[in-house]
Structure formats: structure tokens, C-alpha cells
């Protein structure tokens with residue numbers, strides 16, 4: 001079966017690039033959301049595990065005919081969904097090289113170049129966000145894992161023994177503070193770390209969805225008065241629903257006053273740091289004890305690629321995660337240990353994920369990222385202007401990044417109650433989804449459902465935004 005190992009590669013190296021070319025050269029003409037229902041897809045792939053292996057051509061044909069056409073059109077210029085980008089071509093093909101080398105990036109000896117390159121891209125990211133020489137980090141599977149790693153550091157900072165004996169090392173509840181707009185991974189992390197979801201204090205936001213600082217101060221004071229230990233404040237830089245950024249320097253000051261760990265979740269908007277025009281929105285991020293940034297969001301690296309950066313990471317991450325493993329402990333004089341990433345996070349066997357990030361950052365350069373981020377913010381402002389001109393729509397969030405939220409609220413439907421109007425947003429979204437012409441989501445902001453558009457494809461042009469506005473109008477008009 002493997003006598004033809006090289007021949008198999010040769011065959012695949014024509015079949016797979018052809019399948020990629022077929023897909024990427026027709027991206028704009030393809031439906032965004034596929035038509036197939038859940039049942040249809042289950043039936044399509046309802047097949048027994050084959051007794052005999054199948055020819056490569058047959059398998060790739062199934063990909064071309066069934067997998068790709070029924071995939072979500074995430075790389076499309078008309079995909080306006082979550083923070084999911086069109087992947088950079090160099091990132092797509094870097095993934096093949098990563099798989100070919102199959103380095104285990106957990107320990108330096110199992111992936112010497114992968115470890116060295118991971119340390120390099122982490123240095124670039126730390127420098128970009130204003131961290132000093134003691135900073136270090138680790139690549140993660142995405143923002144959720146990056147937040148978990150950061151909150152583990154926050155928890156451990158509360159008491160030396162927590163990592164050994166658990167949260168009972170402190171005789172009181174440890175509390176976490178984040179805006180009600182924070183990502184759900186904060187609560188999940190609190191649960192996984194034994195702190196408990198109920199001890200994440202969701203702080204209200206102002207009319208523009210920024211954390212309310214007075215409400216935060218009050219929450220900390222009342223927890224302290226009740227005998228709890230305020231442990232961590234999370235600032236959001238690029239909220240999932242609205243893309244807005246909390247007041248980062250003020251949060252840093254509150255964290256310092258209260259002896260709390262300060263984490264900034266910049267999974268999405270960390271990329272503003274590339275742009276001289278927009279980077280001031282991140283002022284104060286360098287004061288954070290830890291930062292999450294996701295190259296698989298606004299840096300256009302294919303999934304999965306997140307990062308946790310820690311201001312004093314060389315010590316703190318190591319302290320939080322290092323463990324002695326006899327079969328990974330051959331003595332090489334110690335220089336390799338700094339690159340043993342199993343010591344800096346929870347993953348053991350790890351993919352050579354830094355390759356696609358390194359190639360993407362070298363291909364784009366700071367300027368390439370800056371221009372792209374700036375262009376996408378301009379396109380989002382254009383969308384906001386178009387929405388503001390329409391009587392039947394109302395904008396509900398500011399444009400601080402490349403996200404815009406708005407509602408369909410025509411005067412002709414003045415008789416509808418809030419519940420009916422909220423349901424209507426979802427119905428219009430479904431019409432758009434079924435049309436296949438574009439894809440966007442809805443979210444709930446201060447209790448009311450609204451459309452959420454993120455311009456996250458570097459292929460999106462002004463005409464795609466104008467088409468989206470017309471599609472929204474046409475789809476919504478069906479309900480008036």
C-alpha cells in the first residue's frame with residue numbers, strides 16, 4: 001500500500017491544487033450558504049467504513065462534488081458572518097507543508113524549526129502590542145483556548161498553591177469581571193479552572209457597548225465586602241457582537257488598584273495595532289498582564305491559530321504549565337527548554353501552526369496588514385452610511401472596527417411589539433441565507449435582536465457592500 005508513497009504524493013499534487021483552483025477561481029459566483037439541509041447532508045455521507053481502501057481519485061472526486069459545494073462559503077467576499085476570514089493563499093498552502101513535515105511542536109527536539117519559528121512569531125506579536133523583552137507566549141487553537149490559558153495564569157497569581165491543591169488554596173471565592181459583551185469562553189474558562197461560571201461578573205455596558213467603569217468598581221467593592229477575592233479583570237478589544245473596544249487604560253488602573261490580573265481579549269481587534277491610523281484604539285493594551293490575539297481572525301491565517309501573550313510570560317507561563325516528563329528530558333544544556341512549548345500551555349502534541357503565521361506575516365508585512373485593516377474599516381463605514389440613509393433600518397452600534405450592527409424597524413410595522421420585531425430580524429436573516437447571495441448573522445444587543453455584519457474578507461469590495469444593502473432591502477420588503 002505504501003510502495004508508491006512518492007507516487008501518491010505526485011498524484012495528489014495535481015488533483016488537490018486542481019480542486020483548490022476550481023474553488024477559489026469561482027468564489028464570487030458561488031452561493032455563500034449552501035442549500036443542502038441537515039438531513040440531506042447526513043444522507044450524502046451515510047456510508048459504511050470501507051473494508052478495502054479506495055483510489056485517491058475517487059476520494060478527491062467526492063471532495064469536489066460533495067464536500068466543497070456543500071461547505072459554508074467562508075472565503076467568499078460576500079460572507080459577512082463571524083470573525084472568519086478568507087484565508088491568505090500562502091496560509092492555505094503553508095498548511096500542506098506543515099502536514100508534510102508533521103513536526104510535533106510540543107518539544108524543541110521534535111520540531112526544532114517549528115519551535116524556533118513559533119518563538120519568533122510570538123516575539124513579533126509581543127512587539128506589535130507593546131510588550132517588553134520578558135514577554136512570551138504560546139500559540140493556541142483559537143481565542144477560547146488562548147483565554148483559558150490567560151485565565152489560568154490569572155487564577156494561579158492569586159495563590160502559589162492553587163495549581164497543586166486547587167482553588168481551595170484560597171479560603172474564598174475568586175471573582176472575574178468582564179463586560180456583558182465578553183466572549184462566552186470567559187465563562188467556560190472559569191468553569192474549567194474550578195472557579196465557577198457564577199463567579200464571572202457580567203458588568204453592564206453603556207449605550208455604545210463599552211464596559212461601565214463605575215459599575216465595575218461597584219461590583220468589585222461589593223464582592224470584597226462580601227469576603228470574595230477579586231481576581232481578574234477582562235477588557236474586551238473587539239467585542240464579538242459589536243467589534244467595539246473597552247477603555248483599556250482605565251481598566252488597567254482599576255486592576256492595579258484592586259490587585260487583580262488584567263487580561264485583554266483582543267482576539268479580533270488586536271490587528272488594529274498594524275495600522276498607524278487605528279492603533280491608538282488599543283492604547284493601554286501594553287499594561288495588560290496577558291493578551292489574547294487570534295491570527296485566524298483579522299490576520300487571515302487559516303484555522304486554527306490563536307495566541308496567548310503574557311507580559312512576564314517567560315516566568316509566568318512556565319510557572320503555570322511546566323511539568324517534568326522523563327521521556328522529554330534529555331539534557332541538551334538547557335537552551336532547548338525555552339522552546340519546549342508543552343511547558344507553556346496545556347497542549348502536548350502540537351501542530352507546526354507557526355509556519356502559516358510566519359509565512360502570512362512575512363507575505364503581508366506590517367504595511368500589508370495596515371492597508372487591509374484600514375480598507376475593511378472604510379468599507380464598514382460605507383455600509384453604516386448606507387444604512388443610516390434608509391428609513392426602514394436603524395443602526396444600533398458604532399463602527400470602531402469592521403463590524404456594524406443594525407435593525408430592520410420600518411414605521412409601517414409600528415404595530416409590532418418588541419418580541420415580534422426581534423423575530424422579524426431572524427426571519428429576514430433566513431431569507432438572505434436561503435438566497436445564497438450573502439451571509440450575515442444576528443445577535444442580541446441590550447436585549448434586542450439586530451443584524452451583525454463583519455467585513456472580514458480582503459476580497460470584499462464596495463460593490464459587495466452595495467449589493468448587501470440592496471439584498472437586505474429586498475429581503476426585508478417581503479415582510480412589510
Ligand SMILES: Cc1ncc(COP(=O)(O)O)c(C=O)c1O
Nearest residue numbers: 142143144145183238240265267
Ligand atoms: C472577542 C473574542 N474572544 C474570543 C473568541 C474565541 O475565539 P475562537 O472561536 O477562536 O475560540 C472570539 C470568537 O469569536 C471572540 O470574538
